[in-house]
Structures are given as C-alpha cells and as structure tokens.
Amino acid sequence: MTALIEARGLTILRPGGLETVLRDVDFRIDPQEIVTVVGPNGSGKSSLIRALLGHMPLAAGQVARKAGLRIGYVPQRVQLDTTIPMTVRRFLSLPRRVGDDMAAQVLARTGVGGLQSRQLTQLSGGQFQRVLLARALLHDPHLLVLDEPTQGLDQPGIVAFYQLIEEVRRQTGAAVLMVSHDLLVVMRASDRVICLNGHVCCEGTPQHVSTAPEYRALFGAGSEGTLALYQHHHDHDHDHDHGAACAHPHHHAEAS
Numbered sequence: 001m002t003a004l005i006e007a008r009g010l011t012i013l014r015p016g017g018l019e020t021v022l023r024d025v026d027f028r029i030d031p032q033e034i035v036t037v038v039g040p041n042g043s044g045k046s047s048l049i050r051a052l053l054g055h056m057p058l059a060a061g062q063v064a065r066k067a068g069l070r071i072g073y074v075p076q077r078v079q080l081d082t083t084i085p086m087t088v089r090r091f092l093s094l095p096r097r098v099g100d101d102m103a104a105q106v107l108a109r110t111g112v113g114g115l116q117s118r119q120l121t122q123l124s125g126g127q128f129q130r131v132l133l134a135r136a137l138l139h140d141p142h143l144l145v146l147d148e149p150t151q152g153l154d155q156p157g158i159v160a161f162y163q164l165i166e167e168v169r170r171q172t173g174a175a176v177l178m179v180s181h182d183l184l185v186v187m188r189a190s191d192r193v194i195c196l197n198g199h200v201c202c203e204g205t206p207q208h209v210s211t212a213p214e215y216r217a218l219f220g221a222g223s224e225g226t227l228a229l230y231q232h233h234h235d236h237d238h239d240h241d242h243g244a245a246c247a248h249p250h251h252h253a254e255a256s
C-alpha cells in the first residue's frame with residue numbers, strides 16, 4: 001500500500017442512525033501530500049477525519065491505514081482545565097514523556113522556542129496553536145492531522161501558520177491532512193482540496209476546485225473572485241527565493 005490512508009465508500013450515520021452525516025466517500029492521502037478538506041458547517045469534515053483515524057463507527061465502507069503509520073493529531077477542540085496550572089513543557093509530556101532536548105527542538109521548529117516554562121493559559125491564540133502543532137510533531141509522525149488549526153487566529157496569524165505547515169512538511173516529510181475554513185489561504189498550502197457537503201462535491205488541485213461549479217454553489221459567487229485574486233498573486237514559481245537580486249520576469253504583474 002503506497003497511500004498512508006485509503007478509504008472507500010465511507011458512510012457515517014448520526015447517532016440514532018436515521019440521518020447520514022457522510023455518504024459514500026472515497027479518500028486517500030499519499031506520503032508528503034498536503035490535503036485540505038473544506039465545506040460548510042455541519043458538512044461532515046470532522047466526522048470524516050475521525051472516521052479516518054478510526055475514532056468513529058462506520059455504517060458502510062472501509063478504511064485502510066498503512067501498517068505502522070504514526071499520526072500526529074490536533075483535534076478541533078482542546079479543552080483546557082484552566083484551574084490546573086500547566087506549563088508548555090509539562091503539556092508536551094502528556095501523555096508520553098519526552099526529554100528536554102526533544103521538547104526544545106520541537107518548540108523551536110514551530111516558532112515558539114523558549115516557551116517551555118510558560119503557562120498554557122498565558123499563551124496567545126497563535127502561540128497555543130503552535131504548541132499544539134509541536135506536540136503533534138513529537139514522535140516523528142508520517143501524517144499530521146489538523147482539524148481547523150487556525151481557528152481564533154487573525155489574518156496574518158493564519159498566513160504565518162500555513163507557511164509553517166509547508167515548512168514542517170519540507171523539513172520532516174510528513175503528509176498533512178487539514179480541515180479549514182480559511183478559503184483564501186487554504187489554496188496556498190494545499191496540493192489537493194476536497195470539498196465536502198455530506199458527500200464529496202468536488203476535489204482536485206486548488207485551481208480546479210476553485211473554479212468548480214459545485215464549489216461555487218456552496219461558497220457563493222464571491223469565493224471565485226477571492227481565489228482568483230490569490231492566484232493572481234501566487235501563480236508563479238516558488239522553487240527559489242524572490243529576493244531583490246531575482247531578475248527573471250514574473251508573469252503576475254499587478255492588476256491595472
């Protein structure tokens with residue numbers, strides 16, 4: 001099996017069993033891929049993630065996970081008991097103890113180096129998300145699963161977080177499966193986008209999905225403009241630094 005996770009014909013019912021949350025969903029993610037699931041509230045994104053992780057019963061279909069697959073997971077909601085003091089360092093050692101070096105290394109990798117002794121309750125939203133990402137990166141996962149990792153962040157925070165995700169993928173080779181509502185920036189960091197609404201409405205490259213009628217029907221006519229604007233600014237080669245010395249012509253001239 002080359003895929004990290006491969007699922008066929010997933011159907012999930014609501015508790016009670018009368019309504020479907022997801023119907024006949026096929027899914028796969030390959031090594032080093034960044035796949036993002038988008039869709040309106042209640043469209044089954046978190047349910048899909050939980051089914052892929054084996055945390056949710058299936059009414060039909062199968063999920064196969066590669067043998068020995070290590071997954072780092074950041075769930076949609078992390079409940080902090082604010083009455084119990086907890087440092088970043090201690091949090092990283094739950095549930096499995098990690099050494100000081102490893103803790104320092106992983107925090108540095110996610111841009112929050114040196115925060116070991118800080119209380120979790122004293123972190124900003126962006127710092128907290130980075131600490132969660134750091135914890136998911138412990139134990140060297142083949143796949144990172146992030147359910148709405150940028151909730152509560154402002155626009156610059158969101159952009160910075162997605163840049164970090166790309167960097168982590170480059171450095172560690174981990175594949176990334178994300179749920180996101182940040183349509184504007186999702187497109188930047190994803191190799192493939194899956195648009196969900198109880199079933200797979202459309203999927204493919206960001207460019208393909210952003211122009212698909214199913215996607216536009218879900219997110220409104222304005223969505224295409226937004227993504228087009230994004231592509232306008234990014235439809236160029238990212239393989240090298242575009243510093244002041246970069247002399248080649250870029251074909252994304254400013255709009256007149």
Ligand SMILES: Nc1ncnc2c1ncn2[C@@H]1O[C@H](COP(=O)(O)OP(=O)(O)OP(=O)(O)O)[C@@H](O)[C@H]1O
Nearest residue numbers: 014015021039040041042043044045046047048076
């Ligand atoms: N534990 C549960 N009990 C009852 N219904 C549930 C449960 N979990 C999910 N559902 C229902 O399943 C449907 C899909 O929920 P899910 O959380 O997967 O959607 P989502 O796309 O992740 O939504 P959001 O964008 O709001 O996070 C919703 O209608 C939700 O009410």
